[in-house]
Amino acid sequence: MIIAVTSAFGLLVAGLLLHLMRRDHLHVSHGVGWSVAIALSALLGFAPGIFDHLAQSLGVSYAPILGVSIAIAALLIKALISDIESTRLRVRQQRLIQRMALLEADLSELTGKKETGD
Amino acid sequence: MPSKPSHPATTSELGRGAVIIPALNEEAVVAAVVTSIIDAVALPVWVIDDNSTDDTAHIAATAGARVIRLRSKLGAWGAVQTGLREALRADLDFVVTMDSDGQHLASDIPHLIDAMARDKADIVIGSCPERGSPLRKIAWSLMRFASGLECRDMTSGFRVLNRNAIQPLASAKASQLDFQDIGVLLILEQAGCRIAEHPVKMRSRTNGKSRIFRSWSAVIFYMMQTLLLGATKRRRRRRYLAPNPSRGDH
16 A cells, blocks of 8 residues: 555656646756656655665664655755755845846936936 | 946045945935935935835935935845945945934044044944943844954944955855844955944934844844854954044944
8 A cells, every 4th residue: 555655646746847847837957856856756656665675784673764864864955955046046136136226327327317216 | 337437426535435325215314314414524425225115215316315226125235235336336445334214423424434544444333332222232242252253333334444345245245144244244354354443423213113123033033143144154363453442432
């Protein structure tokens, strides 16, 4: 039963990912990383026994916690990368807004247009 | 951005300068602030309107200021930095930054400019630690402890900066800052700038509320952010000019 649930979940997320990229809600560069993650989760969904072998070889007595730990670490790294990217975009956006304000001020002075507050 | 300033700055002993005022919804007081500066010093006044929803921009322009209008709200520091970038573009030698709520007195501007020339500082902070509530003073102590900075009034927006200080603060690195206190001073310290303070008087705010001290949750977030910034960016050596009692400094 658990195999059916994890497999269905993996396929569902894969379908959602394709839908988001098709509708341009998700850039294809982000889609690459997610595709790999989903392919791995689908693989583990169809063949959860892989984790049992992996846990055994690593000396982890309770196999499911290995999967949970790896998933948490992967999500943490992904969240950090997102925040780094967000910081970069925020700085770029701020500087563009500033630059636009300066150019608009130049333009209004060149055309003699008074500040209207619009 | 190659462009010529259409509002030439006035020459003083420090060279050519301008007064930068970040403003957000200050229509009730901005005209009085601009007028008081024009009456006090021969410097052009640039009001950086932080996307106000009221008539601040129009009123400031009518009062005689040059208005630079941001199309999206960037906060007080983002607005000040816009003015600093314009100062570099206009090749100014120094700028004065002031709040738009009437707390700072234009009559103190010449004293700050004198202090900069006398102390050979790159930034002079108009300092008024007396204005803080006991809670705010505790916050300042924590900020000093976290950052290693020795300024008595780190949150004052009343400052004079020369080109050495304007340059690093106009950079993309400084665009990451949300506030114009510890982060700004640490960037200046890292750039090798000399920081000085000069005592000034400040009036109580007559209009609106502090953007930082508007609620407990905002204060807690601000303090956590500021202390973390201070702790992560602090340096061992600093170039700080302590207020000199022999000059009557606090």
